[in-house]
Amino acid sequence: MRPSSPRRTLTTLIAILLILALTALSGCGSVTGPAQEGVSIPPVSSGPVTDLGPGVRPLSFGPGDKSSPRVSPSGERVAFVLDGYVVDKALYSQGFRPLITASDFGAEYAEWLPDGDLAISSPEVGTGGGDTEGTPAPSSLLGVRLKGDSQDSSSSVHTLAENVIAVSAAPGGGDIAAVVSASPDPGSTAEATSRLVLLQGSEKPMKVFLREIKGPVTSLSVSPDGRLAVLASRRDTGRVKSRFEILTYRLSDGWGRRVARLPKGMEILGAPQWTQRGVYFVGGEVNGTAEGGENPTTYTLYRIPEGSRGPEPVRGVGEDFVAASISVSPDGGRLAIIGRRNPGSPTNLYVLDLASDTLNAATTNESMEIKTNPRDLAWYPDGSSVVLVARGAFSGPEVYDAPAKALSAAFYSLYEVRVG
Numbered sequence: 001m002r003p004s005s006p007r008r009t010l011t012t013l014i015a016i017l018l019i020l021a022l023t024a025l026s027g028c029g030s031v032t033g034p035a036q037e038g039v040s041i042p043p044v045s046s047g048p049v050t051d052l053g054p055g056v057r058p059l060s061f062g063p064g065d066k067s068s069p070r071v072s073p074s075g076e077r078v079a080f081v082l083d084g085y086v087v088d089k090a091l092y093s094q095g096f097r098p099l100i101t102a103s104d105f106g107a108e109y110a111e112w113l114p115d116g117d118l119a120i121s122s123p124e125v126g127t128g129g130g131d132t133e134g135t136p137a138p139s140s141l142l143g144v145r146l147k148g149d150s151q152d153s154s155s156s157v158h159t160l161a162e163n164v165i166a167v168s169a170a171p172g173g174g175d176i177a178a179v180v181s182a183s184p185d186p187g188s189t190a191e192a193t194s195r196l197v198l199l200q201g202s203e204k205p206m207k208v209f210l211r212e213i214k215g216p217v218t219s220l221s222v223s224p225d226g227r228l229a230v231l232a233s234r235r236d237t238g239r240v241k242s243r244f245e246i247l248t249y250r251l252s253d254g255w256g257r258r259v260a261r262l263p264k265g266m267e268i269l270g271a272p273q274w275t276q277r278g279v280y281f282v283g284g285e286v287n288g289t290a291e292g293g294e295n296p297t298t299y300t301l302y303r304i305p306e307g308s309r310g311p312e313p314v315r316g317v318g319e320d321f322v323a324a325s326i327s328v329s330p331d332g333g334r335l336a337i338i339g340r341r342n343p344g345s346p347t348n349l350y351v352l353d354l355a356s357d358t359l360n361a362a363t364t365n366e367s368m369e370i371k372t373n374p375r376d377l378a379w380y381p382d383g384s385s386v387v388l389v390a391r392g393a394f395s396g397p398e399v400y401d402a403p404a405k406a407l408s409a410a411f412y413s414l415y416e417v418r419v420g
Contacts, residue, residue: 052349052390052415053364059387059414061094066412068109068375069387072116073173075380078387079110079118080414086110086120088146099144100157108139109375111169111176117202118144119160119176121167136218138163138181143202160199161206166220166231168271172330172381174226175200177251179217180208191236192216196229196249209254213247219271219374224332227251230259230279232268244268246279246304260304260311269299270374273328273335277354278305280314280335282323298322298343301352316357317350318342324372329383336362336379336386336419338372347372349388351419362417368392371412385416 059078060066069080071091079088082096086107089096099118100107108121121139141164145156163181176199181192194217198207215235222229231247244267249256259279262268265286272281284299301323302311317323320342327336335352337359347370349362363370371389378387391412 051366051368051392052370052417055418056363057092057416057418059091059416060089060096061413063411066389066414067371067373069378069389069414070110070112070169071378071380071387072112073114073381074116075382078414079112081107081109086118086144088118099146100142109167111167112173113143113176113199113202114174115201115203117146119167119199119202120144121164136165138165140164141167141178141199145202158202160202161197165194165217166271168220168222168229170222170226170330171224171328171379172383174222175251177220177222177229179213179220179231182212196231196254198251209249211249211254211256213256215242215245218244218268221271221273221328222251223274224328224330228274230272230274232272232281244283246272246281248274248279260309262311266311270325273326274332275328275335275354276332278303278308280304280326280328281311282326283311299324301326301337301339314352314357316352317359321359325374325377327374327377327379327386329379330381331383334383334419336377338370338377338388349377349386349417351386362386362419363388380416384420385418388415388417389413390415 060080064082067081069078071078076091077088078091079086084106086099087096088099100120106123108123110118110120113119120142122142123137123139140159141161143158143160161178161180164178165181166179167176169176178197178199179194180197182195191214193212193214195212196209200207213231213233215233217231217233219232220229227250229249229251231249233245233247234242235245236242243264244262246259247256248259262283266283267286269282269284272279280301280303282299283302299322301314301317301321303314304311317337318341321339322343323337323339324347325338329336333354335354337350337352338347339350340347346365348365349370350359351362352359368390376389389412
């Protein structure tokens with residue numbers, strides 16, 4: 001091989017020195033000094049990191065405060081609230097479509113209608129945030145007709161019901177039951193009343209049950225077979241403390257009965273669930289504080305067996321178990337529970353088999369923060385999986401390649417947990 005000429009060697013050296021000089025000026029490759037301030041930070045991975053245990057699968061990607069997941073009755077799509085908007089997506093795809101794009105919409109939750117459309121709750125103007133004892137503020141329920149895979153369905157939004165206090169659908173999908181306020185004008189001293197209504201589709205007439213429900217309704221669920229609505233209401237006893245009641249209504253004719261009246265000082269967290277083994281709910285004692293207010297203690301899982309009038313703690317979860325939210329399976333035989341084995345344990349998803357009264361951990365949480373709002377827990381229609389909402393618990397500062405206004409501090413994501 002012929003040796004390089006001195007002229008060619010000099011040219012090569014000059015070119016190398018020029019490249020190194022340009023690199024130093026731009027800050028690329030620098031490890032110290034002020035030049036590093038101009039380094040372009042690569043974007044973070046689009047997929048959320050999970051420490052919930054093996055087999056847990058992310059269903060959403062990217063930043064944002066996500067909540068209220070609901071899997072469609074077909075099991076093919078999932079809808080959820082993202083930073084105040086409702087979006088839906090194919091179950092295992094990364095892309096999603098916004099359904100209502102008004103800047104001040106402020107969606108609270110969504111439920112799938114039997115015809116494949118969505119009912120979306122939006123707070124009514126001037127209603128505030130409910131009362132201090134946990135009664136929800138009235139909202140409007142809007143129907144959104146989906147247009148296949150179209151990215152814009154805002155043109156097909158219409159009002160289904162107003163003055164809505166609570167909404168629920170059966171775990172496997174079906175008709176939506178709602179409680180609508182029938183009370184006098186705000187500020188009236190008369191006892192609050194409401195009525196139960198049934199929504200069977202975005203364009204079908206609403207079925208109204210004329211029997212009044214006395215007392216503020218705090219929550220609602222529908223039984224797995226779609227035949228019963230289970231309500232929690234708070235009745236004023238005329239004394240210092242009101243008492244919670246659990247009521248059931250047949251959705252065929254609106255016939256109702258009181259299942260139980262809770263002991264004084266006990267409140268219900270979330271909605272009671274109708275199961276094959278009776279009604280289950282999360283409850284806690286409310287104690288007075290030094291400031292004269294009320295502060296709930298840790299919450300416990302209770303059961304009201306069929307034919308009983310009083311709640312009893314569920315022994316199968318253990319005496320130290322701290323429950324946060326529950327959801328009954330589509331077959332009525334299992335209960336998904338977000339909770340802790342004891343007050344010092346991490347929060348996990350558990351599944352309680354109601355026939356054997358055995359509790360099994362579905363996640364092995366190491367460093368994740370799991371949302372405990374009752375609406376942030378949902379079953380697949382076939383009962384094979386549960387969807388929860390969680391985020392990583394960061395131990396140090398994180399840097400992202402995006403403007404601050406485009407990022408949400410929450411970074412919650414939806415996760416599928418296989419439960420057999």
